[in-house]
Amino acid sequence: AQTVTQSQPEMSVQEAETVTLSCTYDTSESDYYLFWYKQPPSRQMILVIRQEAYKQQNATENRFSVNFQKAAKSFSLKISDSQLGDAAMYFCAYLRAGNQFYFGTGTSLTVIP
């Protein structure tokens, strides 16, 4: 079975600074998708960013970007210019087409004013 590992249970960042959340995964597949979801205190899971494994270019969405290292099976999330509203639990997720999601255990991000 696929596994997704988030080795940082908690992280903190000063407002306006940059933070990187780590994620590694285990798979023998070559075609798959990777996602970062954000869960704020409202509990609504929100898609932050997604990456197709066949694309070498790292995905970017405004202040959010990823560092996708396929050979190393690493998929880290970088948040630039951190804002108070970025405080949330962040989940890394792996998906193989036609299969189910596998989620990591989450990283709780605190943004310090």
Add this chain to the structure above:
Amino acid sequence: DVKVTQSSRYLVKRTGEKVFLECVQDMDHENMFWYRQDPGLGLRLIYFSYDVKMKEKGDIPEGYSVSREKKERFSLILESASTNQTSMYLCASSLAPAGGGFYGYTFGSGTRLTVV
């Protein structure tokens, strides 16, 4: 705005009760999923469904069952609630193919269930 709606935000039930958690989506999605979320364990898949009246076990189905009589509604049933089922329950839906392909899931806001 598309939605996945879970009927209860908070629920308190007694041990041994039969508990129904309801989830409704308005996006005409084929696939629906039930997860439980526990601190340090992330999200674990309980059951999922790719079509009406169809269901498949996930990773932790014991103590749970599901019902999908209509495409838009997916119910999670705790046949006899126990204290170890105290958790956050998240419903999600996606377009076919299974798992939603590149588009991922749309989640509900969760039901925090406490069994006393």
